[in-house]
Amino acid sequence: MAAAVILDPDNIPQGMNDSKKLTRKRREALYPLIMEVAHIGVGTATVEEIDQHNILQATLFAMQRAVADLPVRADHALIDGNRLPKLICPASTVIKGDNISLSIAAASIIAKVERDFLMDKLGRIYPEYGWDRNAGYGTRQHSEALSLVGPSRFHRKSFAPIGKLISQGITIRD
DSSP states (O other): EEEEEOOOOOOTTOOOOOOOGGOOOHHHHHHHHHHHHHHEEEEEOOOHHHHTTHHHHHHHHHHHHHHHHHHSSSSSEEESSSSSOSSSEEEEETTGGGGGGGGHHHHHHHHHHHHHHHHHHEEEEEETHHHHTTTTOHHHHHHHHHHHHHTTTTTTTHHHHHHHHHHHHOOOOO
C-alpha cells in the first residue's frame, strides 16, 4: 500500500508526523482531515507481484500507482526512501522523508490507515489469522492459524514459512 499526497500549503492539518510515531487512533483522526484538504492517490501491489518480483519492486509498483491515481498531475514527487519508482513526473528521494516533508508524512498516514482498513476487512473474512489485530505481522496466533488451516490467497508464497507449508502439501485457501 502506498499513497501520494499533494497538500495545500495554506490548509495543512495540524499534528501530522511520521505515521510510525502516531497511534492508530491519532492516524485515524488525521485521515479525514487530510482527505478533505489534499489531493490523494492510493496504490497497491498484489500478493502475486510480491511473490513474482520481490517486496521492494512491489512497493515501487504501488508508489507508481499512487502517483498515477492522483486527481491532478504532480509537478514533482518526493519519494520516501532511497529508491525511485518510474513515475509520470520528475521525482527525488528523501531519506526518512516522513520526518522531513509534511506531504510524505501525510502520505504515510493515508497509506497506513488504508492498510489498516484492509487488514480489518481481511480480519472479518479470515478471523482465525487475527489480521485485524496483528496487521499481518507474524504473531503466535497467526502462526498457529497457518498450521491449523493453512495459508489464504492473501499470504505471500515467497515468505519462507508459507513456502515451507506449501512444500509440505498444505493447500492455499480462497
